[in-house]
Amino acid sequence: MDEKGKETLKSQHGIPVGDNQNSTTAGHSGPTLLEDVYLIEKLAHFDRERIPERIVHAKGAGAFGYFEATRDMAGYTKAKFLRNIGKKTPLFVRFSTVAGEKGSADTVRDPRGFAVKFYTEDGNYDLVMNNTPVFFIRDGMKFPDFIHSQKKNPRTNVRDPDMAWDFWSHSPESLHQVTILFSDRGIPKDYRHMNGYSGHTFKWVNNRGEAVWVKYHFKTDQRVQNLSVEDALRIAGEDPDYHTKDLFESIERGEYPSWTVYVQIMPYEEAWTYKFNPFDITKVWPHSDYPLQEIGKLVLNRNPDNYFAEVEQSAFSPANVVPGIEFSPDKMLQARIFAYADTDRYRLGVNYTLIPVNSPKNTPVNNYYRDGFMRVDDNGKWSVNYEPNSFSGPVEDVSGKRIKYGVNGFADSLPYEKHSEDNDYIQAGNLYRMLSGEEKTRLIDNIANDLKNVKPDIVKRQLAHFYKADKDYGTRIAAELGVRDFGM
Numbered sequence: 001m002d003e004k005g006k007e008t009l010k011s012q013h014g015i016p017v018g019d020n021q022n023s024t025t026a027g028h029s030g031p032t033l034l035e036d037v038y039l040i041e042k043l044a045h046f047d048r049e050r051i052p053e054r055i056v057h058a059k060g061a062g063a064f065g066y067f068e069a070t071r072d073m074a075g076y077t078k079a080k081f082l083r084n085i086g087k088k089t090p091l092f093v094r095f096s097t098v099a100g101e102k103g104s105a106d107t108v109r110d111p112r113g114f115a116v117k118f119y120t121e122d123g124n125y126d127l128v129m130n131n132t133p134v135f136f137i138r139d140g141m142k143f144p145d146f147i148h149s150q151k152k153n154p155r156t157n158v159r160d161p162d163m164a165w166d167f168w169s170h171s172p173e174s175l176h177q178v179t180i181l182f183s184d185r186g187i188p189k190d191y192r193h194m195n196g197y198s199g200h201t202f203k204w205v206n207n208r209g210e211a212v213w214v215k216y217h218f219k220t221d222q223r224v225q226n227l228s229v230e231d232a233l234r235i236a237g238e239d240p241d242y243h244t245k246d247l248f249e250s251i252e253r254g255e256y257p258s259w260t261v262y263v264q265i266m267p268y269e270e271a272w273t274y275k276f277n278p279f280d281i282t283k284v285w286p287h288s289d290y291p292l293q294e295i296g297k298l299v300l301n302r303n304p305d306n307y308f309a310e311v312e313q314s315a316f317s318p319a320n321v322v323p324g325i326e327f328s329p330d331k332m333l334q335a336r337i338f339a340y341a342d343t344d345r346y347r348l349g350v351n352y353t354l355i356p357v358n359s360p361k362n363t364p365v366n367n368y369y370r371d372g373f374m375r376v377d378d379n380g381k382w383s384v385n386y387e388p389n390s391f392s393g394p395v396e397d398v399s400g401k402r403i404k405y406g407v408n409g410f411a412d413s414l415p416y417e418k419h420s421e422d423n424d425y426i427q428a429g430n431l432y433r434m435l436s437g438e439e440k441t442r443l444i445d446n447i448a449n450d451l452k453n454v455k456p457d458i459v460k461r462q463l464a465h466f467y468k469a470d471k472d473y474g475t476r477i478a479a480e481l482g483v484r485d486f487g488m
């Protein structure tokens with residue numbers, strides 16, 4: 001403080017800064033002196049302000065809130081935050097677009113990310129979801145290629161519809177998600193007016209060691225609302241941070257967005273005999289077979305105080321599951337279990353869980369990890385740093401052990417085992433047929449407008465997929481593009 005009681009400016013080392021306007025030079029017009037250590041520190045810090053943006057989902061917005069259990073799920077899972085009606089668990093959510101860079105416009109046609117970090121008493125549980133219940137591919141092996149095809153052309157640095165449709169036309173399993181993407185839901189009104197879906201199947205395990213399969217659905221209480229193509233284009237130009245602003249301002253106004261949380265539950269043994277492979281993330285489970293069961297409410301009621309500290313530095317991972325929740329053999333989920341912590345060690349550093357938004361809030365962290373870049377806590381002080389030990393170090397907790405499960409077959413590079421209705425076209429066709437006349441017309445216009453700029457051989461290959469899903473679907477897009485012969 002100075003004599004008037006004002007905060008005074010200090011360097012990174014706490015040293016008072018005498019002049020923050022003029023650098024130290026040799027005379028009025030002489031060169032700048034190396035001994036102006038404050039100038040050097042200030043520039044050097046500024047030079048390092050940017051960290052790598054997320055390889056996908058780079059543009060996003062986040063908020064804090066809570067989950068409230070509205071049903072006791074103890075019969076199905078021992079996860080503590082899902083038991084005891086009325087129990088509240090604090091959480092952080094980050095919404096995002098997928099393909100664009102950190103500075104890209106919010107109102108683009110793209111899936112949206114919906115990542116939730118529950119700060120449970122058994123550690124952080126992350127549900128890293130999208131606003132669509134399915135995904136473009138079913139094996140993590142294809143993810144880097146898929147993303148390359150959606151991002152910018154390596155030569156022109158411009159988004160390239162040839163690349164996007166080339167990949168999709170060679171990957172017919174993408175058809176279901178492509179249909180959703182080009183439907184009205186491809187451009188949500190904002191982050192408050194969209195749903196979240198785990199897409200993946202997870203295993204829930206109760207206290208008796210019994211397991212079921214679940215998929216999560218977060219349904220917006222604000223109602224799903226979307227933007228028209230015209231509004232989205234206009235807003236992208238006028239107000240590229242429209243969704244980011246909407247989330248922040250609604251919470252500031254006290255209009256707290258909320259979602260009702262449901263699960264679909266499949267008995268464990270049914271997975272092997274169900275009509276299609278239930279672990280395939282390109283498919284939804286029909287609600288008629290597995291109805292939605294309400295389990296709770298998610299409410300967002302607090303904005304971050306600092307975007308970089310709390311949103312940009314947040315790190316989610318599908319590998320973060322708590323006792324009572326385990327993995328399924330979904331091949332995409334299995335790949336994601338590796339990818340997220342790996343990218344976060346690169347993006348934020350090995351001690352990224354010490355960043356407050358990422359550290360558990362309702363349980364201490366006890367382990368033997370030590371050191372590493374940016375170890376900014378007490379690094380375990382003088383406590384023992386190896387195990388086993390005879391110095392009262394933390395010991396294993398049997399509640400963290402997952403249940404055993406059987407596997408069969410030979411290790412090999414293999415697609416999923418086919419069930420009777422495993423096919424890339426049935427669910428995409430069903431979705432098309434469910435749309436109203438106007439929705440179908442908009443879907444067809446949206447697709448045709450994009451395909452207009454795509455090479456003819458790619459268009460023909462893709463038209464065949466639409467046709468196989470539904471004759472009308474393929475024929476109408478072909479007619480709009482003026483393509484007569486696409487081999488069907």
Ligand code: HEM
Binds near residue numbers: 055057336
């Ligand atoms: C094998 C397939 C996938 C891989 C390898 C993968 C990889 C990644 C990576 C590396 C990031 C950046 C994370 C960061 O920098 O912190 C990310 C972000 C994200 N991914 Fe995936 N992803 C895959 C599939 C999916 C699927 C299927 C979904 C949704 C169901 C999804 C939802 C998200 C979300 C919501 C984010 C943003 C998280 C945040 O807000 O920080 N991803 N993904």
